[in-house]
Amino acid sequence: MHFENKTVFITGASSGIGLACAERFAEAGARLILVARRADKLEHLAAELKAKYKAQSKVFPADVCDRIAIDKIFKSLTGPLSEIDVLINNAGLALGKDRIQEALLSDWEQMIDTNIKSLFYITHALLPSMLKRDRGHIINIGSIAGRQVYSGGAVYCATKQAVKAFSEALRLDVNGSALRVTCIEPGMVETEFSEVRFKGNAALGKQTYEGIEALRAEDIADTIFYCATRPAHVNIQDMLITPTAQASASVVYRKTKE
Numbered sequence: 336m337h338f339e340n341k342t343v344f345i346t347g348a349s350s351g352i353g354l355a356c357a358e359r360f361a362e363a364g365a366r367l368i369l370v371a372r373r374a375d376k377l378e379h380l381a382a383e384l385k386a387k388y389k390a391q392s393k394v395f396p397a398d399v400c401d402r403i404a405i406d407k408i409f410k411s412l413t414g415p416l417s418e419i420d421v422l423i424n425n426a427g428l429a430l431g432k433d434r435i436q437e438a439l440l441s442d443w444e445q446m447i448d449t450n451i452k453s454l455f456y457i458t459h460a461l462l463p464s465m466l467k468r469d470r471g472h473i474i475n476i477g478s479i480a481g482r483q484v485y486s487g488g489a490v491y492c493a494t495k496q497a498v499k500a501f502s503e504a505l506r507l508d509v510n511g512s513a514l515r516v517t518c519i520e521p522g523m524v525e526t527e528f529s530e531v532r533f534k535g536n537a538a539l540g541k542q543t544y545e546g547i548e549a550l551r552a553e554d555i556a557d558t559i560f561y562c563a564t565r566p567a568h569v570n571i572q573d574m575l576i577t578p579t580a581q582a583s584a585s586v587v588y589r590k591t592k593e
């Protein structure tokens with residue numbers, strides 16, 4: 336039970352990687368703070384984790400882009416829940432796969448607000464208390480798209496490059512403290528991600544993973560858990576994780592149907 340008496344704050348916990356992290360850390364005995372917009376999913380998850388692991392979770396249905404709502408969450412945390420040991424900045428999305436000339440500005444805005452601004456602001460809000468206690472681990476979910484761009488992904492890739500840059504700068508700014516900063520960069524993970532990208536078109540979403548064995552959310556949660564359970568003097572700065580069939584952001588070997 337590596338995480339007994341430790342508090343883990345997870346954004347985007349209602350699905351995919353965030354949900355798998357909640358399960359992995361609950362299993363290890365952590366207290367959880369779970370944030371996402373869909374209240375029903377969060378409540379169902381919290382009940383399930385309580386039944387399975389006796390996990391204590393506090394659920395906050397909120398949009399991470401709503402700074403006032405996020406501020407209220409931090410202000411409402413008291414006692415051990417206010418002493419966050421691990422922040423998993425995971426909430427994020429891609430919207431559309433259009434070339435720049437055809438893309439919708441509203442899609443860009445939502446990606447920039449969610450993937451960049453909310454991650455920056457949540458980190459900024461939490462950092463003083465981590466520094467004061469000289470304890471904490473910030474784990475940002477970037478992407479292979481933060482290292483290699485692809486056509487139709489300009490702004491999503493740019494947001495993930497921003498996550499990478501911010502993680503690197505944060506490491507410089509907290510250097511000298513005991514804080515750790517990790518940037519996890521997954522390749523293709525089969526979650527709700529593609530269905531969200533194609534705005535609810537499940538068939539298109541499914542097509543993304545056709546002919547390959549994509550990563551599962553649990554694979555990424557395992558990696559995150561590994562990073563969070565290294566000895567205090569070990570900081571894993573970056574991790575790029577892809578399915579074996581994925582050589583780069585755009586080169587993927589797909590088995591064709593016989």
Ligand SMILES: NC(=O)c1ccc[n+]([C@@H]2O[C@H](COP(=O)([O-])OP(=O)(O)OC[C@H]3O[C@@H](n4cnc5c(N)ncnc54)[C@H](OP(=O)(O)O)[C@@H]3O)[C@@H](O)[C@H]2O)c1
Nearest residue numbers: 347349350351352371372373398399427478524526527528
């Ligand atoms: N899947 C991949 O292939 C892949 C690859 C590389 C990186 N990533 C990154 O991994 C992270 C998690 O994605 P996933 O694959 O697990 O996708 P997912 O299944 O769609 O999960 C995304 C999570 O983010 C939450 N979220 C989105 N916008 C939000 C907002 N404005 N406020 C609060 N929560 C919000 C969603 O919850 P609600 O809808 O309930 O709000 C959901 O819980 C993202 O940052 C994504 O960019 C994914």
